[in-house]
Amino acid sequence: FRTGYRLLCDDVRVAALTQVGDPQRLDSKRQEVLAFIAAAEQHVHLFPPSEYQTLTASISAMLDCLEQARLASQDPIPTPTLSVSHTEYNGRRGRPSIQIDRDFLEAALTLRGPAGVASVVKCSARTIRRRALDLGLVEPGPPVYRDVD
Structure with missing residues (x-):
């Protein structure tokens, strides 16, 4: 024994x-x-x-x-998770805007396109593109149409 x-x-x-x-x-x-x-x-x-x-x-x-x-391992993780985006209510009608951390967005866009980043942030690729434009991380595309006089 x-x-x-x-x-x-x-x-x-x-x-x-x-x-x-x-x-x-x-x-x-x-x-x-x-x-x-x-x-x-x-x-x-x-x-x-x-x-x-x-x-x-x-x-x-x-x-x-x-x-x-x-x-x-079934216990919850005691440390808070990293937040890279938050919803911002502006008091006006319509949907609240999604604000994304500039440093995260800049690094993420060097690794993936807007659709790849959107799956991480849980929003649309269009929102990612808009925030990148707002923060000056990407250049706007050419105009869709031009007025001809």
């Missing part, structure tokens, strides 16, 4: 560190721990009382550790 216990301790330690948030693998390891304690309970007469008490406390700690590893 002692050799099996040491191997189980090492396996649980490795699983808790490397399989964080993987409930299937951690549940498999949990089943191994439960099978080990079930086998120990069948042979409780072979253990000195203090050693059996230590064993049950260690098994309980292993199960807690595996449960914490299982739930670790």
Whole structure:
């Protein structure tokens, strides 16, 4: 039992560190721990009382550790997310305008076109183009039509 216990301790330690948030693998390891304690309970007469008490406390700690590893990645991220745009209400009729961070928009437009940036900001490509024009990041296109006298 002692050799099996040491191997189980090492396996649980490795699983808790490397399989964080993987409930299937951690549940498999949990089943191994439960099978080990079930086998120990069948042979409780072979253990000195203090050693059996230590064993049950260690098994309980292993199960807690595996449960914490299982739930670790399901916790929400404690840091606030980066906001690159916000809705600005101007008090007039119509839709509120979407304001986009200048530095983000400038960097994003060097990597992708307006449609690619629009999917990140969750607005239309036309809005991206308008904000880029407002901020002077792109040049306006040629006029669509000209008045001929």
